[in-house]
Each structure stands twice: as C-alpha cells, then as structure tokens.
Amino acid sequence: MRHDDSGFAIEKGMKMRNSGFTLVELMITLAVGIIVLSIGVPAFTNMMAGNQATGTANELIAALRLTRSEAVKRGTEVTICASNVANTTCSGDDWHNGWIIYVDDNDDGTFGAADDTLIRVWQSPEGGATFNAATPNSIRYLASGELSTSVNDFAFRLSHCQGNQSKVISITLTGRPSVTNTACF
Secondary structure (H helix, E strand, O other), X not given: OEEOOOOOEEOOOOOOXXXXXXXXXXXXXXXXXXXXXXXXXXXXXXXXXXXXXXXXXXXXXXXXXHHHHXXXXXXXXXXXXXXXXXXXXXOOOOHHHOEEEEEOOOOOOOOOOOOOEEEEEEOOOOOOOEEOOOOOOEXXXXXXXOEOXXXXXXXXXXXXXXXOOEEEEEEOOOOOEEEEEEOXX
C-alpha cells in the first residue's frame, strides 16, 4: 500500500481524482447565472418601483385619514394642503413637495405658522411624484369627518412609472379615501 503526500493510503489500482470544477463546468455555471440575472433584475426593479408607488399612496392615504380623524377629535375643520419646498406654507396644487395638515384657526383658507395650528408635515415623497391636473389645492374635513366640498379623483405617478403603477386617490363625500392602480400618464 502506498501513501500520497497527505499521508492517506492509496490502494493498488486506484487512480487519484482531482477535486474541483473544470473550465467547461465553470463557464456553464456562469452562463446560467447570467441568464437568471438578466431575467430577474428587471422584474425586481419593476417590483421595487411598484412598491415605492404603493408606499407613497399609503402615506397620502394615512395623511388623509389623520386629517379626518383630527377633525372629528378636535370638533373643528382640519385641512390638508400641498406644501412648498421648505414645508412652511401651502403651495397651490403642487403636492410633489409634500403636504401639511393644519387647523385654519383664522379661517383665511391658507396655512400660516403664526396664526394656525400645525398638526403634521409630510416631506416630499421619494421617487419624484408627479400629480395630475385634477389634484386639489387643499382638502378640508368638517368636524363630522365629511368633506367640506366634493373632491375630484386625482392621480400621481413616480418618475420611473411603468405599466399600471400610477395611483388614483378617491375620496367619498363622507370623507373616506381609497386608492386604485391605473396606467401611467
């Protein structure tokens, strides 16, 4: 009986086998990996974009629900509006900068830090949200939790929108918000 360099016994007639991969096996494995990645990465990217749009929609729905609940809790009208870049005042219908929830204590229809009660500020949503032309300047809830006036459905999309990743926000007159998917605009 012979011994190899590591001290293991080798019986007569047994051939030593090399362990490891051949170059052909390695190339085939790399080719399969590249094919799997080329299919999986775009699908993963699309899924992440959809999740980001859903997250932004959920934040806006949460803000609308908070506005409604604060109106009921405080027993007064509470407003949510599109904020300016600095998040210090309302800015018309430009919701991509974020939004502000406040009590309009002086009933002037706009938010002023000195004369209104600030409830919460949301920063600009990630992904560069673009809102359509139907987006209202502000949404006001009555103390009953209902809307002060009807609001048209409005939609938004993120900058990397694909397929049905745009979201439509609907609010019933009773004040209940909902969200649905729609084609990118």
